Every structure is written in C-alpha cells, then in structure tokens.
Amino acid sequence: MPRPITIKLKRLPGGEDLPLPALATAQAAGADLRAAVTAEVTIQPGEIRVIPCGFAMAIPPGYEAQVRPRSGLASQHGLTLVNTPGTIDADYRGEVKVPLINLGRERFTVERGMRIAQMVIAAVPRVEYAEVDELDETARGKGGFGHTGKK
Numbered sequence: 001m002p003r004p005i006t007i008k009l010k011r012l013p014g015g016e017d018l019p020l021p022a023l024a025t026a027q028a029a030g031a032d033l034r035a036a037v038t039a040e041v042t043i044q045p046g047e048i049r050v051i052p053c054g055f056a057m058a059i060p061p062g063y064e065a066q067v068r069p070r071s072g073l074a075s076q077h078g079l080t081l082v083n084t085p086g087t088i089d090a091d092y093r094g095e096v097k098v099p100l101i102n103l104g105r106e107r108f109t110v111e112r113g114m115r116i117a118q119m120v121i122a123a124v125p126r127v128e129y130a131e132v133d134e135l136d137e138t139a140r141g142k143g144g145f146g147h148t149g150k151k
Helices: 071-077
Strands: 008-011 031-034 041-043 048-052 055-058 063-069 079-081 086-088 097-102 108-110 115-123
Touching: 041 048, 041 097, 063 071, 063 079, 071 079, 097 115
Parallel strands: none
Antiparallel strands: 008 055, 031 115, 041 108, 048 097, 063 086, 063 115, 079 097
C-alpha cells in the first residue's frame, strides 16, 4: 500500500463544530464534505448554490483534490455539482466550497453538517506540451462524442 500523504486542514469561522474531511472506511476513496451553512439553504430545481464547507487546506505540490457528487444525493434527489469533478489546485488556500445544482423536480434543502459531496486526492503528473506538425495515427482516429462502438 502506498505511503499516505498529509493534507493540512484549517478550520474557518463557521466550521468549528463540524467534522473535518476524513475517510469513513479503510478502503474509501473519498472523504465526505459537509455543509457549513449557518441556516438551511433551499435549492430550487435548476438553481445553483455555492455551499461553504468551513475549512481551507494545503494540498502538497503534485496533487489535486477532486470534488465529486455523492451518489445518494444524485440518484435520489438530482443534486450534483455544476462542474464535476471540480478541481482544487495545490496552491489554493481559500475556503473549500461546493457548487451544487438541483437537477431534480423538487426543491432540496441543505442543512448544517449535511454530507454534500466527496473529495478525492489524486496525483497530477507534470507534463510538457510540444507543438508538432503531425500526430501519430490510431485505430480510433478523429472519432469522438459517441463514436466508439459504432460501425
């Protein structure tokens, strides 16, 4: 098993009483993010609301945090993220916030401490981009947007 990396977390005003992100089980990939709202927030169908999580963090260079929807909220209520997965870069030090959108048919109420998303820490390789005149050929070629699997 790979050696764990350390993500430094700093509680912010409004998040003092909430659990910090942590893996719920030994094999969990993502840590739950909780709503640090001071009052209930209702999200109408089609509406986007940015929900604070009450902490900031320091991600080591070479890593990112990916913020993803919780499958239960998505499948049962149509609640997901506007940009998924959302990326938090290693040099960001502001409050972690989750941009939720309600794609369901009913309004959804976010309550304080509710688990609203999950966060996965992932390695990001450093790459260089090189302009070339031609690209190597592949069997797929230029096909995309539903192209694979069709004859």
